[in-house]
Every structure is written in C-alpha cells, then in structure tokens.
Amino acid sequence: MGRLPDVARSVLIIEDDPRIRRILQMTLQREGLDVVEAESGEAGLERLGERDFDVVLLDLMLPGKDGFEVCREVRRSSNVPIIMVTARADSHDVVAGLEAGADDYVSKPFVAKVLSARIRALARRTRAPEPRVRIAVADLEIAPREGTVTRDGEPVSLTRTEFRLLCELAEEPGRVLSREELLERVWGYDYFGDSRLVDVHVRRLRKKVEQDPSQPTVVTTVRGMGYRIPA
Amino acid sequence: MTTTRSRPEIAPPSGTGAGTPDAADGERTRWTSPFRTLRGRATVAFTVVTTVLCSVLAVAVWFAVSQFLLVQRERVTTIQAADNAAQVQRALGTEGLTVPQVLAQLPRETGSVSLYVDDGEWVTTSLRIGRDDVPDELADRVLGGTPARQRIQVQGETVMAVGIPLDGLDEAYVEVFPLDELDNTYRVLGTVLTISIVGLVPLLLTVGWWVTGPALRPLNRIAAAAESIAEGHLSTRIDPGRDPSLIPIASSFNRTAAALEARVRADARFAADVSHELRSPLTAMLGALDLVEVTAHDLPPEGREGLAVLRSEVLRFERLVADLLEISRADAGNADLVVEEVRLAALVQESLTRRRLAGRETAAPHVETDASEVVIHADKRRLERVLGNLMDNADKHGGGLTGVTVARGDETACVLVDDAGPGVPEEERQRIFDRFARGSGSIRTRTEGSGLGLALVARHVQAMGGSVTVGPSPSGGSRFCVELPLRPGP
Numbered sequence: 001m002g003r004l005p006d007v008a009r010s011v012l013i014i015e016d017d018p019r020i021r022r023i024l025q026m027t028l029q030r031e032g033l034d035v036v037e038a039e040s041g042e043a044g045l046e047r048l049g050e051r052d053f054d055v056v057l058l059d060l061m062l063p064g065k066d067g068f069e070v071c072r073e074v075r076r077s078s079n080v081p082i083i084m085v086t087a088r089a090d091s092h093d094v095v096a097g098l099e100a101g102a103d104d105y106v107s108k109p110f111v112a113k114v115l116s117a118r119i120r121a122l123a124r125r126t127r128a129p130e131p132r133v134r135i136a137v138a139d140l141e142i143a144p145r146e147g148t149v150t151r152d153g154e155p156v157s158l159t160r161t162e163f164r165l166l167c168e169l170a171e172e173p174g175r176v177l178s179r180e181e182l183l184e185r186v187w188g189y190d191y192f193g194d195s196r197l198v199d200v201h202v203r204r205l206r207k208k209v210e211q212d213p214s215q216p217t218v219v220t221t222v223r224g225m226g227y228r229i230p231a
Numbered sequence: 232m233t234t235t236r237s238r239p240e241i242a243p244p245s246g247t248g249a250g251t252p253d254a255a256d257g258e259r260t261r262w263t264s265p266f267r268t269l270r271g272r273a274t275v276a277f278t279v280v281t282t283v284l285c286s287v288l289a290v291a292v293w294f295a296v297s298q299f300l301l302v303q304r305e306r307v308t309t310i311q312a313a314d315n316a317a318q319v320q321r322a323l324g325t326e327g328l329t330v331p332q333v334l335a336q337l338p339r340e341t342g343s344v345s346l347y348v349d350d351g352e353w354v355t356t357s358l359r360i361g362r363d364d365v366p367d368e369l370a371d372r373v374l375g376g377t378p379a380r381q382r383i384q385v386q387g388e389t390v391m392a393v394g395i396p397l398d399g400l401d402e403a404y405v406e407v408f409p410l411d412e413l414d415n416t417y418r419v420l421g422t423v424l425t426i427s428i429v430g431l432v433p434l435l436l437t438v439g440w441w442v443t444g445p446a447l448r449p450l451n452r453i454a455a456a457a458e459s460i461a462e463g464h465l466s467t468r469i470d471p472g473r474d475p476s477l478i479p480i481a482s483s484f485n486r487t488a489a490a491l492e493a494r495v496r497a498d499a500r501f502a503a504d505v506s507h508e509l510r511s512p513l514t515a516m517l518g519a520l521d522l523v524e525v526t527a528h529d530l531p532p533e534g535r536e537g538l539a540v541l542r543s544e545v546l547r548f549e550r551l552v553a554d555l556l557e558i559s560r561a562d563a564g565n566a567d568l569v570v571e572e573v574r575l576a577a578l579v580q581e582s583l584t585r586r587r588l589a590g591r592e593t594a595a596p597h598v599e600t601d602a603s604e605v606v607i608h609a610d611k612r613r614l615e616r617v618l619g620n621l622m623d624n625a626d627k628h629g630g631g632l633t634g635v636t637v638a639r640g641d642e643t644a645c646v647l648v649d650d651a652g653p654g655v656p657e658e659e660r661q662r663i664f665d666r667f668a669r670g671s672g673s674i675r676t677r678t679e680g681s682g683l684g685l686a687l688v689a690r691h692v693q694a695m696g697g698s699v700t701v702g703p704s705p706s707g708g709s710r711f712c713v714e715l716p717l718r719p720g721p
Contacts, residue, residue: 017511017515019515020511020514020515020518023514023515023518023519023522024518026518026522027518027521027522030522030525087507087510087511107510108510108511108513108514109510109511109513109514109516109517109549109552110514110517111517111521112517112518112521113521180581190588195611223572224571224572224574224606
C-alpha cells in the first residue's frame with residue numbers, strides 16, 4: 001500500500017525538554033510531518049482537545065501530570081496512536097506505558113530517523129484500507145473498512161492498534177501468528193521488535209473482546225509459538 | 232544415532248569460566264569426607280560418647296551380674312555342703328556304714344566331689360581331687376571348728392571348696408563344687424555384651440546421621456541462604472521460624488544481607504541514574520548531528536572530517552550509556568528476568584539473520600543433529616543480547632566470526648561462537664569478562680566497543696543459570712562457549 005503523499009501527517013510532541021522538542025520538530029518537519037509542540041501533559045491534552053492528530057509522541061517523564069496519566073486520559077476519549085518516549089527502558093516502564101494505552105515506544109537516546117519511521121508505520125497502518133468487508137469471529141463482527149467491531153450490534157471500542165491486531169489474527173483463522181509476524185504486520189517492524197508490545201496489546205485486546213479475559217477463547221495463546229483465533 | 236552422550240567432536244573450551252569461576256575447583260573438591268562435615272563430626276561424637284557410656288554400663292552390668300551369680304552359687308553350695316555334712320554325721324553315727332559307702336550315697340550335683348577327714352585320714356569320692364588339693368589354710372580353719380569356703384584351682388579349673396566341721400575332733404566334711412557352669416555364664420554374658428556394643432556402633436552412626444540431619448537443618452538453611460546471596464539473589468533472607476536459637480544468627484545474617492543488598496542496589500541505581508541523565512542530552516546530540524549532516528556538503532573537508540569523528544564518538548557514547556545502564560540493571564538483581572521456552576537453534580538463526588540484515592558478514596550456523604529442536608528456559612531478550620554481543624566481539628576483536636554451533640549436552644545446551652582472531656591468552660580468559668577489560672596483547676586496538684559487551688554476556692548468562700567460557704577454537708581463533716541448563720533453574 002502506497003503512502004498518502006498529499007496528506008501531511010500531523011504529530012503532537014509532548015516533551016518538556018525544549019532542546020529535544022526543538023530538534024524533534026526540526027527533524028520531523030524535514031521528514032514532511034506537520035509538528036505541533038506541547039511542553040507539558042496539560043498543554044498536550046489541550047492541543048488534543050483542539051484538533052485531531054495522526055500520532056502523539058509522548059514523553060513519559062513529564063513535570064506535573066506524567067506520561068502514564070496523560071496516556072490514560074487521552075485513551076478515555078481518543079484512539080489516536082501514541083508513541084511513548086522513555087528514558088528508562090526498564091521492563092516495568094515500558095509495560096506500564098503500554099498498559100496505560102500507548103501503541104508503541106522508543107527509548108532515549110533514539111535516532112530521529114528511527115522515530116520518524118515508527119511514526120510513519122503507525123500513521124500508515126491506521127489509514128490503510130482493508131480488503132474484506134466483514135469478518136465474524138466468535139460473537140464479534142469486524143468491519144475492517146469502517147474500523148469497527150460490534151458484539152450483538154453493540155460497538156466494542158478498540159484502539160487502532162488493538163483493532164489491527166484483531167484483524168490480522170481474524171483474517172487467517174486457525175493460523176498461529178508468531179510475535180515476530182505480528183510485530184511486522186501490525187507495527188511495521190522488520191526486525192528488532194519488542195515482543196512485549198504484542199503481549200501487552202493482546203492482553204488489552206482480551207479485556208475488551210473476551211467474555212472472561214482470564215480464560216481467553218477469542219484470541220488464544222499457543223505456548224512458545226504465538227497467538228491465534230481458533231477457526 | 233543416540234542423543235544421550237553428545238558433543239563428541241565439539242570440545243568445550245578448556246578456558247576458565249566466567250559465570251562460575253570456581254567450577255573446576257568445585258569439581259575437584261566436591262566430594263568431602265563425611266567425617267569432615269559438621270554433621271559427620273556430630274554423628275561421630277554422638278556415637279563415641281554413647282558407645283563409651285554403653286561400655287561402662289556393660290562392664291558394670293557384667294560385674295553386678297557375675298557378683299550376684301557368685302553369691303548365689305556360694306549360698307547354694309554352702310547349703311548343699313551343710314546338708315551333706317549333716318547326713319554324713321548322721322549316717323556314720325547310726326547305720327554303721329563305712330565312710331566311702333556313706334560318701335557314695337550322698338546326693339551330689341554332677342561334677343562335685345565329697346571329701347571326709349577324720350584325724351588326718353582323708354577319704355575322697357574322686358581320684359581327681361584329694362587331700363593335696365584342699366589348701367591347708369582351708370583345712371586348718373575347718374578342722375579348727377569354723378565352716379569355710381574357698382575358690383581354688385584344680386588342674387586348671389576353678390572350683391569351690393566348702394568345708395563344714397563335724398562333731399568329732401579333727402573330723403570334717405569338705406565338698407568341692409565345679410564352677411564351670413558359672414564360668415560359662417560369665418563367658419556368654421561377656422560375649423553378648425561385647426557383641427551388643429560392637430553392633431551398636433553402626434546403629435548409632437545411622438541413628439546419629441539421621442537425627443543430626445533435622446537438627447542441623449537450620450545450619451543448612453543458613454548455608455543455602457549464603458549460597459543464594461553469593462549467586463546474586465541479594466534479597467534472600469532467613470526466616471528463623473519458631474526456633475529461638477536461630478533468631479540471633481538469622482537476624483544478624485539478615486541485617487548483613489540487607490546492608491549488602493542496599494549497598495549493591497545503591498551502586499547500581501547510581502550507575503543507572505547517571506546513564507538515564509545522559510540519555511536526554513544524547514538524544515539532543517544525535518538529533519542535532521542529523522540536522523548538521525544534512526548540510527555537511529557545505530562544510531570544508533576538515534569540517535566534514537570533524538563531523539564524522541563527532542558522529543562516531545557520539546554513537547560510541549550512546550552504546551556505552553546503553554551498556555552501562557544494562558549492566559547496572561543486571562547488577563541490581565534479576566527482577567526483570569523473563570524466563571520462557573526458547574528454541575535455541577531458531578534463536579541463533581534469528582540473530583544471524585539480523586546481522587545479515589544489518590549488512591555484516593555472517594557464518595552459517597552449524598547445528599548438531601540432536602540440538603536442532605532443543606528448547607531451553609531462558610530470557611529471550613537477554614539471550615539475544617548475549618549472542619549479539621559475542622558476535623560483535625568476534626567482529627571487533629576476533630578478526631571476524633567464523634562459526635556458530637548449537638550443541639546439546641546431557642543437562643545443558645550450548646552455543647559455540649568461533650572467531651578468526653589470535654585467540655585469548657590463558658591468563659586473560661577470566662579477566663576478559665570483567666568490565667572495561669581490553670585485550671592487553673601486542674595489538675592493542677582502540678575499538679568502538681563499550682568495553683562492557685563481554686561483561687554483559689557473563690552477567691546475562693549467569694542470571695539464566697548458565698556459564699560462559701573462552702578457549703581456543705579448533706579452527707584457530709577463540710571459541711566462546713555459552714552453556715545453559717536444559718531445565719529451568721530454581
């Protein structure tokens with residue numbers, strides 16, 4: 001699927017360090033992205049209230065409202081893809097950030113090119129049209145083109161990443177998709193992906209689509225191999 | 232082909248271990264004589280003391296019993312002799328029988344002999360015992376009118392002579408009783424007691440060993456806790472339970488362990504904090520570099536060269552910070568160890584694919600036939616890091632990677648990473664896994680490594696319960712061997 005060149009993707013940067021903010025802005029602008037800055041979590045939430053963004057870049061270590069809180073607050077009203085920026089790549093921080101609703105993460109120090117590649121991957125897949133019209137999985141009905149999931153006619157609210165994850169698994173019922181495959185298909189990593197991204201997102205997805213998330217039947221784990229939706 | 236005995240042609244390097252530095256020594260001294268252990272000594276002491284006590288008791292019993300039996304025997308023989316003496320007196324006075332006739336009629340136990348003396352004239356019922364056998368001392372006392380008793384030796388046998396004076400002057404009756412039955416009883420008693428005590432020793436050793444086990448269990452718990460701390464589980468503590476004797480030692484042990492843990496964690500946190508603080512400026516520097524490089528063509532050649540140096544140094548700095556952070560995290564404990572089932576051969580293949588994608592020359596892995604499906608319990612991220620670091624090390628210090636082998640042992644799986652370098656001298660095989668250790672050989676190259684790569688390898692492998700060693704590779708260079716347990720650790 002080709003890029004959508006005529007739409008300038010917009011990025012909101014929530015970062016308290018002015019130097020990093022400035023450099024990010026310059027770099028991402030050069031990459032053709034439309035950049036809006038916010039110096040705190042509160043300011044970021046304000047910007048988000050004013051307009052839509054394609055991707056939010058969120059530093060986890062913020063004065064005042066920290067990144068986790070901002071993330072949770074954003075998730076209450078929006079499915080916008082969030083890339084969190086961590087200085088601490090400790091497993092705890094990454095997992096907590098993903099649990100709070102982030103879609104992906106980069107850890108400092110990062111190379112600007114890597115970051116813009118992550119942003120593009122998220123922006124691209126959230127706009128990609130889907131080939132099939134309707135997919136039925138268990139008691140769910142997935143409408144890839146519309147980006148909606150319904151259960152008994154009631155909409156189930158998924159973030160875009162959760163939705164993509166569900167679609168990838170649903171398109172090939174019965175087939176086991178490894179974490180690596182899912183990282184490639186959903187997050188656009190060709191290699192060096194973090195399999196925790198998949199695990200946390202599957203966990204989040206289950207909370208929304210499973211009758212009993214502790215006894216999953218829609219998305220099942222195949223130990224040592226990956227995940228699948230039983231045919 | 233059997234899968235039991237493996238690694239026939241793949242010699243693990245004979246170098247010194249990093250994960251388990253004392254592995255070789257430990258192998259040699261693993262068997263210690265049980266008598267040198269506390270439990271062994273306690274068992275032996277228990278056995279010795281109990282045996283001595285039992286022996287004393289046995290001797291006392293022997294004396295008491297033999298004394299009692301002797302007294303008993305003396306009483307019986309005295310009564311018997313007195314009865315017979317009375318009968319001799321009576322028979323000689325009334326019936327007019329001859330002395331030998333009278334003596335012959337007397338009721339006697341087997342083996343006893345009767346003697347009669349009147350006015351120096353001795354009559355005996357046995358040729359075996361006569362006047363000469365009765366000691367003068369006894370004869371004098373009896374003839375003097377006093378009943379007497381004496382143990383005497385006759386032809387090498389101990390017998391009991393009991394003399395009873397009769398009514399007439401110089402007239403007396405002496406009966407000699409055998410004591411061999413008593414001797415037999417003594418002998419049997421002595422034998423039984425001796426055998427009992429000898430038989431008691433192994434029994435005591437067994438019981439002692441069995442009893443000291445639970446008794447010394449608190450000590451074992453302390454030893455296990457100390458061991459666990461030495462292995463890096465710094466949060467190990469001893470629960471003294473309800474044993475009051477264990478409370479003081481447990482609490483001082485726990486205090487020491489807590490102090491050690493706090494110290495190590497503080498050190499690790501400091502390193503981690505420093506690294507974190509360095510990350511934001513690094514991010515800004517990398518971003519700024521990217522921006523400058525866009526306009527690099529406007530710079531004079533020296534400027535471009537300076538920029539290139541700046542870039543490579545910033546990148547080196549970045550790796551150093553990342554490695555420093557990782558090693559400080561490893562030092563702080565194994566809290567983030569995520570153990571899962573990992574197919575080793577597949578993981579090695581993935582690592583090599585990554586290298587290829589990153590544009591680095593890569594050797595094809597060699598997988599032993601019985602190792603292709605081996606599944607180990609390991610932290611995948613750490614293991615990837617280990618393999619990546621070893622391969623990077625081969626590139627940077629070892630003249631290039633020449634081979635990667637996956638093999639399977641009885642209880643371990645191992646990955647062997649070979650390079651084409653000059654090899655690691657024997658004396659450096661341990662030190663190479665230290666932080667910031669650099670090869671001290673003649674080719675002391677300033678490399679772009681962080682100096683922490685192999686230290687991280689050692690940390691990660693150790694955290695997963697394995698060990699890493701370096702030795703000569705059959706193809707010339709060095710061979711790094713990562714051994715990981717097939718079963719999950721405790």
